[in-house]
Amino acid sequence: MSADSLHYKSITEISELIRRKEAKPSEITEAMLGRIAKLDGQFHGYALVLAERxxxxxxxxxxxxxxxxxxxxLHGVPIGLKDLCYTSFAPTAGGTTIHAKFVPSFNATIVDRLEVAGAVTLGKLKMTEGAYTSHHPAIQAPLNxxxxNYWVGSSSTGSGVATSAGLCYGAIGSDxxxxxxxxxxxxxxxxxxxxWGRVSRHGVFPLADSLDHVGPMCRSAADAAAMLGVIAGADINDPTALRAPVPNYLAGIDDGIRGLRIGVDRRYTQEGIDRHVVAALVQAERTLADLGAxxxxxxxxxxQKLVSQWIAMCSVETAEAHLDTYPSRKSEYGPDLAQLIEQGRATSGVDIAAIHHERLKFSGSLAAMFEDIDLLLIPTMPVPIPTLTKMSEYGADPSVLLSILRFTAVFDFSGSPTITLPMGMASDQMPLSMQLVGPHLSEDVLVRAGAAFQSVTDWHTRRPPIE
Structure with missing residues (x-):
């Protein structure tokens, strides 16, 4: 099989080729390493490539x-690790310069689980500094x-770039x-x-422990299901990891969604939202209805109030996570992460108590809403993907960050699972995206709904114009 035909195959396709002995892991890995050598100099997704290993x-x-x-x-399938996953066989910098030479004495639980499942670790993927909003000034940021010229998001930037460009079949991200x-x-x-807690955070650099989630980034719902099934589950080393049994997320993934109750709140998803995003979301709703939802x-x-409190909550937990190196090594921090930590150090316990109470109220109301529906349909972002120039302009306005967090941060507060799916293309030929959100531990329903949507749409098969 031609190496050129391999890089954009799905995990499930590659897995089947390997299982049937129609392709060898070494052939696939060699082809992927060759593609990384060819293209990663343009897009900068990898912090470190572990070719020999x-x-x-x-x-x-x-x-x-x-x-x-x-x-x-995952047996024989090459994947990438966000560089906040501890690896005893390679440095784990977490997007910082402070930890550039830090080699942990143990692997993150998810790293061990992936390798026990037979995944090939191609390397460590770049990320923003400490998993906050921007890259350290000394590090070349990944490019979309x-x-x-367009934003690549934050903070699992290398994971997004490498998976999208065909430089790995899937990657670990954090949220x-x-x-x-x-x-x-x-x-x-x-x-x-x-x-929250479905996947162990043992051996994963924290940004804000009570908000941090770890999960897969792939090119299809089925691929994400395959990776999640390997990394999910209880962990003796992480007492916050949920002990609920892990289902086979690939079993029944093609069963469809007839009768599945999907909620929409058009005020939440349409008011103040870019018309291109709204139009694509309305079409996605029709598609789901046609599938029987x-x-x-x-x-x-x-x-709104909870979203406005995200930065403050994140800042306090980040300050706690960096006590060993901040302020003692303050000069080595980039400006954005340092500013966040300073805010956290200045935030009062009374302020945090108020945020905690707001979080509990929102989470309770959200759980009540899910008594009447199985999933919720929302956009991922309120606008199409901004250019880097536009994002630079946004940087001076904190309200813009809060606007972008409208459809994401609240579900980190509540710990709710979501699946992000491509749902169209904007006029600039950049992807548009939606989310399905579920009650706790509904990942099996989310991947089934995602697979159903992708069975009748081809947005997830569109590729960047790099060849």
Missing amino acids: AMAQAKQYDAEIAKGIWRGP PWNV TGGSIRFPSATCGLTGIKPT DIREVHFPPY
Whole structure:
């Protein structure tokens, strides 16, 4: 099989080729490493490429599969790790310069789970500093393969770029205010922000522990389901990891959504939202209805106050996470992360108590809403993907960040799972994106709904114009 035909295949397709012995993990890995060497100099998705180690893994998997050993759908599949995942075999910088040479003594739980499942680790993917909004000034930021003049999101930027450009088959991302969902949206990907605690955070650099989620970024709902099934589950090293059994997310993924109750609140999703986003979302609603979903009007809980409190809540938890290096090494921090930490250090306990109470009220109201529906349909962003110039202008206005967080941050507060799906193309030929949101531990329903939508649309198969 031609190496040129491999890089945009889905995880499920590659997995089947490997299982049937029609392609070897070493051949696939070698082709992927060649593509990284060819293209990553343009797009800067990787912080570190582990070529020698990846090939050694792949050859081990060649031998296993030749003997009839089959570890599952990730066996022999090359993936990338966001560089906040601890790896004992490579530095874990977390987007910082402070930790550039930090090699942990152990792997993150999710890294071990991926490798036990047979995934080939191609390397560590770039990210914003400390997983906040911007890259450290000393580090070249990843560039959007759809158009390098457009925003690539934050903070799982390398994960979005590499997966979209065909430089890995899937990647790990993390999400505190939207950092799986924004790069998935800007790069035309499918991403899952799981229920808080569904995936262990042991060995994952924190931004804000009570808001942080870890999940997969892939090119289809089925691929994301395959990765989530490997990394989810209880963890003795993370007492916040949920102990609920992990279903086989790929089983029943093609069962359709007839009768599934999907809620829409047109005031929440249309007022003040760009008309191109609204038009694509309305068409997505029609598509879901045509697939048999029961579309129901709902009233989304009051959210504006909670969104306005996200930065303050994040700042306090970030300040706590950086006590070992801030302010003692303050000069080595980039300006945005330093400003966030300073805000956190100045925020009072009374302020945090007020945010906590608002969070509890919103989460309770959201849970009540889900008693009448199975999923909620919303955009990922209120506007099409902005240019880098526009984002630079936005940077001076905190209200713009809060506007962009409208459809993301509240679900980090509530811990609700969401799946991000491409839903169209804007007039500038950049992807448009939507989310389906569910009650806690409804990831099986989310991937089934995502797969149903993708079975009758081709937005997730569109590729950046890089070849």
